[in-house]
Amino acid sequence: MIDNQTVQYIAGLSRLRVQDQDSSRFARDLEVILHYVRQLEELDVKDVPATSHVLNIQNVFRKDEIAPSLTQEQALSFAIEKNSGHYIVPKVIE
């Protein structure tokens, strides 16, 4: 059962801000989706391997050969804030 609390928890994991009045709508939608998927439980899928990929291709590699990277200037051109070759982010503490 998806309740408002679960919606807020999932939103938190995804760093999304969900307004309280929207929570119950999302809870209802998620519940419907889960209900639909739950139909699978009626089938015997014991011997069916989980699909991890829908394309029928495998073993796509590259050789261990160096190719040019971006320049520091290019890399940092996306940064909102930068300093001495680094991206700057708000302080995170561990």
Next chain:
Amino acid sequence: MEFETVIGLEVHLQLNTCTKIFCSCRNLFGDQPNTNVCPVCLGLPGSLPVLNRKVLDFGIRVGLALDCEISPLVKFDRKNYFYPDLPKGYQISQFDFPIARKGHISIKSSAGDKRIGITRAHLEEDAGKLIHNDQNRSTLVDYNRTGTPLVEIVSDPDLRTAQEAYDYLTALKLVLSYLSVSECDMEKGSLRCDANVSIRPKGDSKLGTKTELKNMNSFSAVRRAIDYEAKRQEGILLSGGEIVQQTLLWDDARAVTLPMRSKENSHDYRYFPDPDLVPFVLDPAWVIAAREALPELPTQKLSRLVEHYKLNIYDATIIIQDRELADFFEACYLIYPDAKKIANWLNGPLLKELNERKCSLHDLDLLPAVLAALIEKVETAQISNLAGKEALSLYLNKNGSLEEIIRNKGFLQVSDDQQLLTVIDEVLRDNPAAVAEIKSGKTNVTGFLVGQAMKKMQGKANPKKLNELITGRLQNE
């Protein structure tokens, strides 16, 4: 109540491939920040990861060396969490199909050999480097390390003491160092270790609540941290408290573990298959070829050195600590086939030189032929043992060829009878009292006369020869 500690270790090993795991950026530590980055390792929209084949080869090699089963199917999954060291918002890792599982490694314990299980080894990408700046409350981010290939090696909870954990790490590092897949340097971060620690009443089979220890910078720090944490947990249980499952950071300076101040839910990683990476199916022939290409591993080398060269376990154990040193030993033996003598020189003077210089064998310009020649000169008494050690040191300091050093330093010992006898006769004449004592049976006084003669020869006489000649002279009188 008596408690038992249960420890499992997670070791992260950075692989020394030329490029990163999913992009062609240079895989190198210590460059200018954010210069080895591209749209893939920066997680820019629209970029696609492509696996470096060598990373898979290295992963198979690590798995085989740890006696693991290699998974015929290898797939990658996304481990989701938000942190600035991870530009994509997820780390590409392996969840349910790790490349290797069910291996083991042996450690020496007081009760003989103990087998430690390896739960799994999986491939993943490293995160970026954060530098926290206290002054302006900001964090600097360098993404050069992002996408460095890692193998994470997870042990079974088979370790029971901090010392066993230390021994496991030492044994593991030795095997890994033989594989040439990583620098295996904990100080430089190419080998890192986290520990899962819990305690339970001795005899119980149920595991206690565990804590995860991070931030240990050396094997001995791992040992100290586990010892501290086991005692801390014991204190809590004995006073009726409960262990809280959490991640703790080891503070080596203060010698305590402290809770990591992180957001709740950080362990809800919501793994799912990475749709950007197709699965990898390992042909059995591939794995067989990798097994055949494995180098001789430390335990195999140890038994071979003991059996083939008749080395004792002690000498052989020291030599196999360094694959290079073991190769050097065998190369010396081809030139000068006296295993014990070579072992003495490697484990004594040569290791001392390496330790003093804090370098490894390949940093020295030393050919096996040069050391073999030096050993031969000492063994044939052309130079003394002491002079030999000094000659080695001077040679490594680039003071010329071995021959030049021996000549210039006057290391050659005089073994010529005529020359020595002239000196001996002088010594015997100057020390009548000592001569009388020897004749009365106090043969140990001979040493004094050898010393006197050596003094006159400025230390350049062959002491064995001097002894023989003095004894002969006195017997003939």
